[in-house]
Amino acid sequence: xxxxxxxxxxxxxxxxxxxxxxxxxxxxxxxxxxxxxxxxxxxxxxxxxxxxxxxxxxxxxxxxxxxxxxxxxxxxxxxxxxxxxxxxxxxxxxxxxxxxxxxxxxxxxxxxxxxxxxxxxxxxxxxxxxxxxxxxxxxxxxxxxxxxxxxxxxxxxxxxxxxxxxxxxxxxxxxxxxxxxxxxxxxxxxxxxxxxxxxxxxxxxxxxxxxxxxxxxxxxxxxxxxxxxxxxxxxxxxxxxxxxxxxxxxxxxxxxxxxxxxxxxxxxxxxxxxxxxxxxxxxxxxxxxxxxxxxxxxxxxxxxxxxxxxxxxxxxxxxxxxxxx
Numbered sequence: 001x002x003x004x005x006x007x008x009x010x011x012x013x014x015x016x017x018x019x020x021x022x023x024x025x026x027x028x029x030x031x032x033x034x035x036x037x038x039x040x041x042x043x044x045x046x047x048x049x050x051x052x053x054x055x056x057x058x059x060x061x062x063x064x065x066x067x068x069x070x071x072x073x074x075x076x077x078x079x080x081x082x083x084x085x086x087x088x089x090x091x092x093x094x095x096x097x098x099x100x101x102x103x104x105x106x107x108x109x110x111x112x113x114x115x116x117x118x119x120x121x122x123x124x125x126x127x128x129x130x131x132x133x134x135x136x137x138x139x140x141x142x143x144x145x146x147x148x149x150x151x152x153x154x155x156x157x158x159x160x161x162x163x164x165x166x167x168x169x170x171x172x173x174x175x176x177x178x179x180x181x182x183x184x185x186x187x188x189x190x191x192x193x194x195x196x197x198x199x200x201x202x203x204x205x206x207x208x209x210x211x212x213x214x215x216x217x218x219x220x221x222x223x224x225x226x227x228x229x230x231x232x233x234x235x236x237x238x239x240x241x242x243x244x245x246x247x248x249x250x251x252x253x254x255x256x257x258x259x260x261x262x263x264x265x266x267x268x269x270x271x272x273x274x275x276x277x278x279x280x281x282x283x284x285x286x287x288x289x290x291x292x293x294x295x296x297x298x299x300x301x302x303x304x305x306x307x308x309x310x311x312x313x314x315x316x317x318x319x320x321x322x323x324x325x
Contacts, residue, residue, distance in 0.1 A: 039081075044058065107240055108241060111144065156184040156185050210277070210298070212228055240320070
């Protein structure tokens with residue numbers, strides 16, 4: 001599971017913890033940054049889909065923040081949250097060119113780095129609703145769709161649709177007119193909603209389907225797989241060229257093709273794997289272990305009625321799994 005670095009790591013960017021503690025201005029700036037770090041991480045991760053790149057952006061945001069606070073005769077920042085969000089969002093946009101060049105040479109389908117956490121107890125009142133909101137905000141399926149937006153469209157969608165920023169606030173963050181932001185928001189929303197229904201399956205159903213799917217896939221049961229999969233199912237296998245996922249150079253479409261690939265790969269890729277069920281980007285999902293080594297993270301997207309699997313996301317690139325405990 002990913003854990004944001006504690007205060008002491010942020011303080012080390014400007015000096016020792018003892019130095020930070022002896023400087024009231026630096027100490028206040030450190031605490032203010034830490035207070036907003038979870039929000040900043042969530043916004044930037046949803047814009048970039050990469051934990052490593054998100055950490056780079058947050059490091060740059062921290063350096064800009066401390067430099068501003070330590071500047072001689074600097075005016076106090078009236079709204080630290082707005083200031084930090086503006087810096088982080090624009091730094092994230094500046095990283096997009098580098099990320100795009102990296103994706104051009106990436107081997108096979110690219111998927112976001114998974115964020116893994118314990119499964120939410122749906123028997124506790126309120127947890128099911130909270131989990132549904134979280135799933136919609138950062139689900140693997142939604143992040144894959146966001147990859148098809150322009151960087152500006154994605155930034156506006158994340159800020160408005162996920163975090164509830166008004167168009168006027170986003171205009172200030174991005175340095176554009178409110179009318180331009182409204183146009184970007186409209187295009188992004190139409191694009192996303194055309195590709196993904198707004199309904200979310202019940203988490204209990206999601207876990208049950210995941211368990212059924214794994215039993216059929218790892219057991220090589222072709223008939224059971226065909227019953228589980230939707231006719232237009234798509235399989236994304238992200239191994240980064242490491243040869244650890246049952247997929248080719250492109251996403252695989254169609255029930256027959258996907259089922260036959262999984263059934264054929266089961267005797268080799270599924271042998272000796274242990275399964276641990278966790279929440280991945282808000283969805284009940286599965287972690288597959290080969291001994292003590294995390295082999296892959298599996299996330300399923302279901303049809304609107306929750307009866308069948310419409311999307312299979314397998315993250316098996318070890319570089320993308322290194323941050324998962």
